[in-house]
Amino acid sequence: MSEHSTTGPESRDRLSALLGPVVEASGLVLEDVALKTSGTGLVLQVLVDLPEGLEGGVDLDRIAEVSRALSEELDREDPVPGSAYELEVSSPGATRELSLPRHWRRAVGRLVRVNPVEGERFTARLLEAGEDAVVLQRSHQAKKGMPPRLLEPERWALADVRRARVEVEFTD
Template sequence: MSTTQSERLRELLEPLVTSQGLDLEEIAVDSVGRKRVLRVVVDSDTGADLDAIADVSRALSAKLDETNAMGEGAYDLEVGTPGAERLLTEHRHFVRATDRLVKFQLTEGGELVARILEVDQEGIDVEVPGVKGRKATTRRLGFPEIAKARVQVEFSRKDSKDSKKAMKEEEEA
């Protein structure tokens, strides 16, 4: 049974990432011109700040140098977090996206844009925004009903808890 380089690297690096309190979300080796780039995406329930990224990057770099897992040629190591419009593929991704607006492609066809309210083992409860003055409605989606889900970027959210908190702090200052 053959394994890909990415799978071998995942086996080598995942314990290090986990020991830093992070999840290894993605690993990819790409060729950019004559260089190779190892891209490692990490995350956690509370997110990963720059210090955590730097720490895990140093640990991964040391392990890669020690084991020569990338071979003799030059390569760049890039460690980061998932993008703003991340694809939700694991249960933990849906949990982390609670209170976020998500675009769902449904297995039966069609799309739905809704805010994740709650996640359990069988599926999620979402709030579908009202259209043309109508009130928002709630809906239950079982995981088998979801073909694809991607977080949406929101530049301004009128009812955001964070923006209300920030406005209150500004008033008090």
């Protein structure tokens, strides 16, 4: 099934203005909203997250709660006049992309995969996160079977990071 975004900047802003207050009233943050074609219909995708400072992810009960509230608002204010659509509400998940400073702050302590503007991509532990820079600590494993050695922490300007994503860690 192919998906194609039909949400331009104006439409995204209009949808965010409509849905943002409903999401915030539910105690969550509106991450993104998009209207996409999927198969023969439209899907209104709403991505929500916990506010900064809260640990963990959004549980299914909270997703259901905000979905009901969004559905009620959408029944009052039809965002796609004359078109049927399916509402899809979700959270970023375990391997979320880190695109805003608050995403980085929520991921402190986690392992992240970084694709820098220049150089090779790498994996490192996120030690600190600010508005415009982060501190990352890479490790180096000299030989297979040997414990990795932690390298000196490095400060990276967010402007020097093309893309980054939280990595899932499997522990023994």
